[in-house]
Amino acid sequence: MRFTGHSVADSQAPSRDAAIAGLLDACFGGAHEGRTFFKQVPHRRLLAWNGDGLVGHVGMDLRAVRVDEATVPVLGIVDLCVAPAARRQGIGTALLQAAEERAEGQSFALAMADDPRLYHRAGYNLIHAADVTFLAIDELRCHSVVRRDLSEVFMVKRLAGNAWPDGPIDLLGHLF
């Protein structure tokens, strides 16, 4: 298994991007519609390769969010996925850990997870996120700023510093 990383500022690589788009479509039921991203291009990506075949992906969104009166630097975990044939070998967990290690300066990692199992094991916890404001993007269009209770999916892991502060959350952008 080989891991590579690149940032949005690096030069284009059409064959790599085609592999990313193919993996995302295979893992998320075509929701990405052939793109390399769902809502927005992540700042960085880490990729897992088996030979020439792409088998794993995680995107990293590096951002400041607001929690009550505090400004909190976070790593947003984006489109963590592993090819169906390569699952249950620890690749997803290894990608998540590698993303956290590369998130210099961020205080927390955030993941929005319908299924918390992998994240729980990696040290993430659901938080009381009853009041979250974010930019709603659907089908590549901004359509509104919304407030939602995301307590059932909002998972946080502390990377440095103090515990997650209490209070309303403003993601200062789209949902990861």
Ligand SMILES: CC(C)(COP(=O)(O)OP(=O)(O)OC[C@H]1O[C@@H](n2cnc3c(N)ncnc32)[C@H](O)[C@@H]1OP(=O)(O)O)[C@@H](O)C(=O)NCCC(=O)NCCS
């Ligand atoms: C989630 C996913 C990345 C895990 O990759 P992986 O390489 O198999 O992960 P690991 O081998 O490190 O860990 C496997 C464990 O992840 C957990 N898991 C399985 N599917 C999961 C999911 N959709 N979300 C969270 N955890 C999941 C299980 O506990 C599994 O172990 P088990 O089957 O023995 O119970 C992979 O199943 C996948 O790509 N799923 C489709 C895309 C997806 O749902 N991504 C998560 C977005 S939040």
